[in-house]
Amino acid sequence: xxxxxxxxxxxxxxxxxxxxxxxxxxxxxxxxxxxxxxxxxxxxxxxxxxxxxxxxxxxxxxxxxxxxxxxxxxxxxxxxxxxxxxxxxxxxxxxxxxxxxxxxxxxxxxxxxxxxxxxxxxxxxxxxxxxxxxxxxxxxxxxxxxxxxxxxxxxxxxxxxxxxxxxxxxxxxxxxxxxxxxxxxxxxxxxxxxxxxxxxxxxxxxxxxxxxxxxxxxxxxxxxxxxxxxxxxxxxxxxxxxxxxxxxxxxxxxxxxxxxxxxxxxxxxxxxxxxxxxxxxxxxxxxxxxxxxxxxxxxxxxxxxxxxxxxxxxxxxxxxxxxxxxxxxxxxxxxxxxxxxxxx
Amino acid sequence: xxxxxxxxxxxxxxxxxxxxxxxxxxxxxxxxxxxxxxxxxxxxxxxxxxxxxxxxxxxxxxxxxxxxxxxxxxxxxxxxxxxxxxxxxxxxxxxxxxxxxxxxxxxxxxxxxxxxxxxxxxxxxxxxxxxxxxxxxxxxxxxxxxxxxxxxxxxxxxxxxxxxxxxxxxxxxxxxxxxxxxxxxxxxxxxxxxxxxxxxxxxxxxxxxxxxxxxxxxxxxxxxxxxxxxxxxxxxxxxxxxxxxxxxxxxxxxxxxxxxxxxxxxxxxxxxxxxxxxxxxxxxxxxxxxxxxxxxxxxxxxxxxxxxxxxxxxxxxxxxxxxxxxxxxxxxxxxxxxxxxxxx
Numbered sequence: 167x168x169x170x171x172x173x174x175x176x177x178x179x180x181x182x183x184x185x186x187x188x189x190x191x192x193x194x195x196x197x198x199x200x201x202x203x204x205x206x207x208x209x210x211x212x213x214x215x216x217x218x219x220x221x222x223x224x225x226x227x228x229x230x231x232x233x234x235x236x237x238x239x240x241x242x243x244x245x246x247x248x249x250x251x252x253x254x255x256x257x258x259x260x261x262x263x264x265x266x267x268x269x270x271x272x273x274x275x276x277x278x279x280x281x282x283x284x285x286x287x288x289x290x291x292x293x294x295x296x297x298x299x300x301x302x303x304x305x306x307x308x309x310x311x312x313x314x315x316x317x318x319x320x321x322x323x324x325x326x327x328x329x330x331x332x333x334x335x336x337x338x339x340x341x342x343x344x345x346x347x348x349x350x351x352x353x354x355x356x357x358x359x360x361x362x363x364x365x366x367x368x369x370x371x372x373x374x375x376x377x378x379x380x381x382x383x384x385x386x387x388x389x390x391x392x393x394x395x396x397x398x399x400x401x402x403x404x405x406x407x408x409x410x411x412x413x414x415x416x417x418x419x420x421x422x423x424x425x426x427x428x429x430x431x432x433x434x435x436x437x438x439x440x441x442x443x444x445x446x447x448x449x450x451x452x453x454x455x456x457x458x459x460x461x462x463x464x465x466x467x468x469x470x471x472x473x474x475x476x477x478x479x480x481x482x483x484x485x486x487x488x489x490x491x492x493x494x495x496x497x498x499x500x501x502x503x504x505x506x507x508x509x510x
Numbered sequence: 511x512x513x514x515x516x517x518x519x520x521x522x523x524x525x526x527x528x529x530x531x532x533x534x535x536x537x538x539x540x541x542x543x544x545x546x547x548x549x550x551x552x553x554x555x556x557x558x559x560x561x562x563x564x565x566x567x568x569x570x571x572x573x574x575x576x577x578x579x580x581x582x583x584x585x586x587x588x589x590x591x592x593x594x595x596x597x598x599x600x601x602x603x604x605x606x607x608x609x610x611x612x613x614x615x616x617x618x619x620x621x622x623x624x625x626x627x628x629x630x631x632x633x634x635x636x637x638x639x640x641x642x643x644x645x646x647x648x649x650x651x652x653x654x655x656x657x658x659x660x661x662x663x664x665x666x667x668x669x670x671x672x673x674x675x676x677x678x679x680x681x682x683x684x685x686x687x688x689x690x691x692x693x694x695x696x697x698x699x700x701x702x703x704x705x706x707x708x709x710x711x712x713x714x715x716x717x718x719x720x721x722x723x724x725x726x727x728x729x730x731x732x733x734x735x736x737x738x739x740x741x742x743x744x745x746x747x748x749x750x751x752x753x754x755x756x757x758x759x760x761x762x763x764x765x766x767x768x769x770x771x772x773x774x775x776x777x778x779x780x781x782x783x784x785x786x787x788x789x790x791x792x793x794x795x796x797x798x799x800x801x802x803x804x805x806x807x808x809x810x811x812x813x814x815x816x817x818x819x820x821x822x823x824x825x826x827x828x829x830x831x832x833x834x835x836x837x838x839x840x841x842x843x844x845x846x847x848x849x850x851x852x853x854x
Contacts, residue, residue, distance in 0.1 A: 246584045254613060262625040264608040281606040285629055393801045423801045430803035457737045457767045459774035459803040
């Protein structure tokens with residue numbers, strides 16, 4: 167009987183009735199697999215011309231150890247914090263992170279994708295621009311290498327790690343309601359899906375608590391300069407007369423920074439004791455929030471877990487691609503923690 | 511007469527009595543060079559078998575368009591600001607920046623150098639760790655590709671762009687002296703050369719102004735977490751009794767952030783009007799300094815020029831290396847600008 171030819175490891179594995187990873191294991195170290203399976207492979211080998219193409223088999227190990235990290239802007243301390251943690255986690259696992267910012271510009275996000283591909287990174291962890299993202303750019307990246315998103319799920323198909331905005335808004339709204347006047351929500355421009363989710367979480371919790379929600383939209387052209395937007399928004403509110411209430415909940419810490427600065431500059435006292443004029447809270451607990459005057463009450467996103475899970479998912483997807491298997495986990499949504507400080 | 515053989519463009523240029531860049535120009539576009547030189551090259555060509563190896567001649571153009579940017583930490587908004595400006599400048603000039611942090615750790619700085627070399631970047635812009643840098647790592651980088659340093663001149667041999675700390679300290683010390691009590695200097699750990707230069711600038715200016723300098727050393731293990739150090743230092747100062755004076759000048763804005771937060775938390779009023787207890791000033795004008803409560807008086811490093819000159823120097827050095835010439839400029843020291851805000 168003529169011996170059979172097989173074009174690839176996959177073809178041979180199918181013919182031998184074993185999985186591709188099992189076949190790889192056999193070639194790496196036959197003692198790793200069950201004897202019955204080993205015998206089946208060896209029988210199939212004897213009946214074939216098949217010889218593993220060692221170069222091809224190791225091609226997947228010829229991936230670089232470099233991993234790309236792409237975020238909208240490093241001017242946002244939240245991204246800085248998560249990226250730093252991702253970088254340290256990757257280095258610990260023997261990978262080399264390279265970071266690229268899209269500077270919140272769609273055309274630079276698309277160019278960053280090209281750069282990452284030219285650097286032949288083994289995979290990428292991406293916080294997409296969101297509203298402004300060019301779908302085609304991220305699709306090109308995803309088609310070429312394993313990709314995990316964090317902070318903003320650009321595409322339902324991609325593995326994603328993010329914050330549970332419904333849970334986090336519920337926690338801080340409930341806290342503010344039970345400790346004083348129910349909060350008014352200071353909206354930010356909807357640059358990512360987080361903004362909409364947080365507003366929805368605020369409205370839902372206020373309704374559950376039996377209060378009417380009041381959302382103040384940001385009357386400014388969309389921008390990522392949240393401190394400036396918060397400052398100007400608070401100036402506009404104060405210019406229109408008195409505050410609409412004694413408790414303001416900002417959609418993120420950076421907006422709260424600006425709002426606090428404008429309130430302080432106009433002579434208002436910010437804080438949670440009775441002598442103060444206004445309570446201001448934020449969301450994110452970015453690294454400088456503990457050093458504002460007063461320190462900022464906020465919801466701490468679980469930055470260490472966002473980083474750890476992003477790395478874990480990415481490495482699982484790289485490994486799966488190498489093995490031809492399907493990874494189990496595709497989505498991780500993490501709860502945030504209330505951080506009570508002096509501002510509210 | 512037998513025609514001569516030449517192994518390289520360099521050999522042929524020498525034999526023809528022209529420079530290597532001139533020879534390159536001739537092959538690119540003969541009309542670019544003087545007629546007498548052109549004739550000399552053409553005469554030499556006729557007498558030789560020399561034909562330019564187009565591949566070799568374009569080797570230097572086969573540099574990637576990627577440029578590495580290496581900084582100690584992106585948790586420092588000053589680095590974030592300068593890196594962002596460098597990235598935008600590079601993109602405008604058709605280069606693709608990739609950013610790596612050393613996370614303030616010498617072993618990660620050395621690894622970052624290896625990563626940059628493995629990515630085959632055409633050049634690198636580096637803010638060295640300073641005190642902690644492994645000299646050998648930066649030397650390896652410098653030996654392989656053109657490198658420009660900013661913020662901290664690790665090595666006198668490398669092109670450098672930085673702040674004129676003598677000028678900037680003189681400006682803010684003079685301002686504080688003429689607007690109130692002479693300042694006490696709150697020292698930071700000497701992680702880079704800036705710290706020492708700023709203290710020296712403070713001392714020199716106080717002496718010129720006829721005041722005794724008073725430097726309060728930072729009683730803590732060296733660290734890059736300047737906000738925390740500033741907070742704890744101010745707590746220690748206040749725990750020891752009253753403030754040593756009404757005007758505090760911090761060696762950088764991040765330290766001033768922490769010092770302000772601790773002063774505020776202990777009930778002190780910060781600001782420049784007479785009703786306030788203490789004036790606090792910083793140095794750097796990093797992006798959040800205008801949003802503190804009160805906004806921070808500081809010296810604005812010329813971040814746009816630091817970024818622009820770093821890129822300009824690097825591209826000049828890459829071009830020179832390709833042409834075999836020596837670039838003229840190696841060092842750019844930039845003046846800072848006083849930014850008077852509410853804190854002092």
